[in-house]
Amino acid sequence: MATPDFSLAELMIVAASEAWRDNGEVLASGLGIIPRLGASLAKVTHSPELLMTDSEAFLVEEPIPVGPRGNYEPKYSGYMPFERVFDCVWHGRRHAMVGPTQIDRWAQSNLSVVGDYSKPKVAMLGVRGLPGNSINHLNSFFVPMHSKRVFVEGEVDMVSGVGFKPERWSDLMRRDFMGIGVTVTNLCVMDFAGLDNAARVVSLHPGVSFEMVQENTGFPLLKAEELGETPHPTAEQLDIIARLDPHNLRSKQLKGDPRGIRKPEEVEL
Amino acid sequence: MNKQMTSAQVVAELRDGMTIGFGGWGPRRKPMAIVREILRSDVKDLTVVAYGGPEVGMLAAAGKIRKLIFGFATLDAIPLEPYFRKARQAGTLDVMELDEGLFQWGLKAAGMRVPFLPARAGLATDVLTHNPELKTIRSPYDDGEELLAMPALNLDVAFVHVNRADRLGNTLVTGHDVYFDQHVARAADKCFVSAEVVEEKLELTKATARFNTFERSLVTGVVEAPLGAHPTSCGPEYGWDMTHLKEYSDGAREDSGWATYVEKYVRCNEDEYRERNGGAEKISALPLPIF
Numbered sequence: 001m002a003t004p005d006f007s008l009a010e011l012m013i014v015a016a017s018e019a020w021r022d023n024g025e026v027l028a029s030g031l032g033i034i035p036r037l038g039a040s041l042a043k044v045t046h047s048p049e050l051l052m053t054d055s056e057a058f059l060v061e062e063p064i065p066v067g068p069r070g071n072y073e074p075k076y077s078g079y080m081p082f083e084r085v086f087d088c089v090w091h092g093r094r095h096a097m098v099g100p101t102q103i104d105r106w107a108q109s110n111l112s113v114v115g116d117y118s119k120p121k122v123a124m125l126g127v128r129g130l131p132g133n134s135i136n137h138l139n140s141f142f143v144p145m146h147s148k149r150v151f152v153e154g155e156v157d158m159v160s161g162v163g164f165k166p167e168r169w170s171d172l173m174r175r176d177f178m179g180i181g182v183t184v185t186n187l188c189v190m191d192f193a194g195l196d197n198a199a200r201v202v203s204l205h206p207g208v209s210f211e212m213v214q215e216n217t218g219f220p221l222l223k224a225e226e227l228g229e230t231p232h233p234t235a236e237q238l239d240i241i242a243r244l245d246p247h248n249l250r251s252k253q254l255k256g257d258p259r260g261i262r263k264p265e266e267v268e269l
Numbered sequence: 270m271n272k273q274m275t276s277a278q279v280v281a282e283l284r285d286g287m288t289i290g291f292g293g294w295g296p297r298r299k300p301m302a303i304v305r306e307i308l309r310s311d312v313k314d315l316t317v318v319a320y321g322g323p324e325v326g327m328l329a330a331a332g333k334i335r336k337l338i339f340g341f342a343t344l345d346a347i348p349l350e351p352y353f354r355k356a357r358q359a360g361t362l363d364v365m366e367l368d369e370g371l372f373q374w375g376l377k378a379a380g381m382r383v384p385f386l387p388a389r390a391g392l393a394t395d396v397l398t399h400n401p402e403l404k405t406i407r408s409p410y411d412d413g414e415e416l417l418a419m420p421a422l423n424l425d426v427a428f429v430h431v432n433r434a435d436r437l438g439n440t441l442v443t444g445h446d447v448y449f450d451q452h453v454a455r456a457a458d459k460c461f462v463s464a465e466v467v468e469e470k471l472e473l474t475k476a477t478a479r480f481n482t483f484e485r486s487l488v489t490g491v492v493e494a495p496l497g498a499h500p501t502s503c504g505p506e507y508g509w510d511m512t513h514l515k516e517y518s519d520g521a522r523e524d525s526g527w528a529t530y531v532e533k534y535v536r537c538n539e540d541e542y543r544e545r546n547g548g549a550e551k552i553s554a555l556p557l558p559i560f
Binding site: 170 | 349354359369396414
């Protein structure tokens, strides 16, 4: 069978969808177009048991296409306003994929400020729900531009989401509800499943070498034993993605909308 | 019983240094007609408590905020609230930055009249580092778990915008999400509600009565404010005004931006405000955002 042509965004959507495999009946929250399409693809294909919302206040069993809906009529199955999302967070049956501004070697994340806290160089959104999400349920990360600015050398400037840095925890705090899933970037898929939760590269996108990833990461990375190439989207997955994203918003998520299969010299860093 | 007031009467109740909370969420169903009235007043040194949208940026730009208690400030479609960002980066804003859920817990503790509620959110993060007033406690039970004791966020005054209200203080929120307004209302000594429509007395069916999310005994005053959430959204009636929000946001890049905004959209009455935004008909027809 001929390999279908696909974009890097589509490869990342498929990689993101794997984050929610075998999670059970959790609320799948993909924040941003690629994570949301990833969650939707997971529900349509391998994990129909996932709970999903219309990104506003209602539960749906059929993921809602992103962007203007035309004649599409959402089919609602329940109600999930913000307050109930909070209930889900604290109860733990949720897996979110978020895009923090910084991530460190301990999987701590930052969505608040870059620079000095009292007079930041850049003030972003604020910690939002990151402290509560990160300590209560599984979280994955989405990084559209893999760089040392995101994967910082030291600790993130403002720890908004918890990680595995022992000094941040007391023995009496419960750490067993937290978990870090995968990190999907424009170069690779990573996890924090090495020894002592060290970051590992699990798969490399076509044309990307481990060395390229390491050079653009502020902390040392391990190679997962099973390190290979990130699985390519199948024709069926591409059809579903096109249906879930009829306006091709996915083409606007990554700078230059790169092709999925790139030669090393075509990989933009 | 008639709790109807004007927004000027409501704002006259504010005193310098008060802690005030806002209902709504980001650019959604914010009591903006009242915010504009606060901007017209000389009240200052406020502690503002909000799931922040443009009310936070505007009050910051006007120099009225002494301290901001928040989980985020955003215009959604424009992710970064421009004047919040400006004030934050200038280092002029004293902040208590909280997890969204902790924020809810603080309001709930206030509404329950307890000093704190326990939570895990915030532990092992810089929310604790930067808020030394937040303490942890140890569970008195066998588990002995260490938890964050989220203190009550007691409000002097709360402002909430709703779809319908009556002169008695009964309210209906008919949008898809009621957000956390019931907690904001209950956390406050006085809650003033602005409403798209104020009726003599709501006469509801069982089905519509369910859109009432907090009882009138929490409501001190009711202000009729048609299109009073503009430029934020007020589902199911109208969406946020992207043109207006963009103009507001773009202005933040210029030194005179805020003064220009005030001249155009604050130094006027609400009738003129609606006219300057294309008129009531146009605002009513603003499409609801698609998520």
